[in-house]
Amino acid sequence: MIEMKEFHLDIPVEPPKELESLFLPIPREYVEDTYKKDEFLVLVGPQHPGSGHMRLIVRVKGDIIQEVIPDPGYVHRCVEKIAENRLYIQNIPLVERPSIMDSANFNLGYVRAIEAAMDIEVPERAKFIRTILAELCRIGTHLYDAAILAVFIGHTTGFMYPFGIRELICESLVRMTGARFTSSFIVPGGVRRDVDEKTLRWVYDATFAIEKRLKSFERIFIKNPTVIARLRDVGVLSKEEAIKFGVVGPFLRASGVEYDTRVVEPYEAYEELTWDIVTADEGDGYARFMVRVNEVSQSLSIIRQCITSMPDGSYISEQIGEVRGNFFDKFADIVLPAGEYTTLTEAARGTLLFTIVSDGESNVPYRMRIVSPGWLYLRGFMEALKGERLADLQAIYGSFGYFPPEADR
């Protein structure tokens, strides 16, 4: 490498006027300092084809990113505040909204907090059905993120294939719950309805169809040399960095940390099934992508195991009783005992925390707190961008699968 010498020209530089009117969440001195240092600010988003619903204030020197300051909140929908004014049962559709791809996991996290508060024992069959739903949504989310990654690095076929494959997931969810996603199927004590043998058989067959189609996706996208060239050694987070910046989920596992909430604090049927934690050591964009690709095959295996070993029994707890026809009678007047109830769930993009604070006398939560995985790994995402090229911004963005509505809640 030839060491390039830098010559400082003392020319008075003025930051552009329009930066003053853009409500940047950074002090004025920062902008002036940047422009004095032969660097400049590129505002990526919120109306940028490669930014999602957020603004990234990128400080670049030439083509190299020096620092990125996120400006999230463009899709903040006050989910936590709205939840304080709704019945517990009415909050179920609400909490699904931040991440509609991953609705079952969000639904599950919220419902488990209620169950923890009310000491409801969930029957085995309901647990297995919930696990199937959660894993279907996990596959759907991973496919969605893979599609976004593909279109971010200019591979349109890689965008269309996962969306084509995801139709099978949606069809499975339709047959099981009646909605393509955001089905609100998981209720305190179990699930809304029983799922019959024929439907489960269909889902079982669908997993093989998904696997077959993933093969062609692998040929055109995963093993594509241009994709590997774009993602390998890009946005590297070492093991220590990943832990330090609080990265969660598949992105933490891609840096070599074997942590999965499904193993650490098992819930539902995960204890009774055999599956591996997928990890990778590189911590680069390709590793983050491959971890999720391998998680899809693990999830397919989990779904198959759930269906083959599906226990008989009731789909809803005896403490609740039959909910068909008298749904509101059962759930409208839920009042949680006073206290604070927290659950950790492994959503598709990482650890999801739900906290419900109840005052013990009202039928709405006193306070509900959601810490979504997107919000947790935003810091790691910003750190991974440092020192990379501006063209890598979208590749790293896609490799994290950052989903602003989920992070902003």
Place this chain on the structure above:
Amino acid sequence: MISTLFEIFKSNMVQIPLIQPIIDYLMQIPLINFIVALILWRPFFAVVIIPGLTVLLLYLLYIVWFERKLTARVQWRVGPLEVARPIRGAIQALADGLRYFFQEAIVHKEAHRPYFVQLPILAFIPILLPIAFIPAGNVVGIKSPYAVQLVVAFLALIPITIIAIGWASNNRFAFIGSVREALIYVSYEIPFIIAVISMIYLYGSGDPYVAVEKQSIVPGAIMNPIAFLVFIIAMLMATSRLPFEIPEADQEIAFGPFVEYSGMLFGLVMVLAYEKLYVMALLFVILFLGGWSGFYCELLGDLNAPLWLFIKTIIVISILAIVRSMYARYRIDQAVRYSFSWLIALSIVALVIGIAVGWIV
């Protein structure tokens, strides 16, 4: 004056036996005969009809539709269909063009107005000029023994207009886009020119007639396969097609130099790359695929050569359209590194082969 011109046109008309009776009839009518003679005047016919402007527009209609349709087929979709259902949405590009035509072309405050507006139109000059020099049999605009070199020289002017467009736009993304365009330009131009020079050595001349004549037995693609490969890759880079769609990368820099354009001006800049591809493919067919030689049909007469040239060009471009659905985009530093390492190495190998084969033949 008019009669002198008429005599000039009449003396050098394209002979097409198929429509000869109609032409004979039209030539008897005053005034109409002047227009017919002008249209069929060989230089005019070459530049304006085929392989010039008219088929260029037809080609634009076709390639935009075909590329979208092919990509859709690969991607489990249907593609454009609703505009003219019976012909599978084939005039989609025309509908888009009409829409662009009636849209407001916004010129923003920061833009350098005169350049911003005139550059998309100026960019047509280096695209249309080479067509005047590309011959198709005896239908030729300007006959020159240096036609190949001239076409390469005119092609080198196109990136300059694009860089100027980016400068006139006065936008961050346009600026990054034009810097990328400049980088990709220096990286493809050298291998491209060396590949062309190797073919000129092979044929011993830059004259397309000599090149086509020398390919009467074996096409140039087989005589110098390395130059063939280098030319294809350089063509992909030059027309910013995936995997080298770097200057326009819409997810990264939102169409780069063209980010501020709208309406008709956007329509003009959008087809720039397609037109450049057309000119490069014409050169490619002449250098590597035997040019206008092909099965001769008596009825078509002089139209045979341009038709063959056009058909071969369309086939080449249609095959190149598949890369769009196959590859992701490289990063600019990767593209520059590849072209300055193995692409230049390959082109030098091609040059050696060209000199060796040219010496044998």
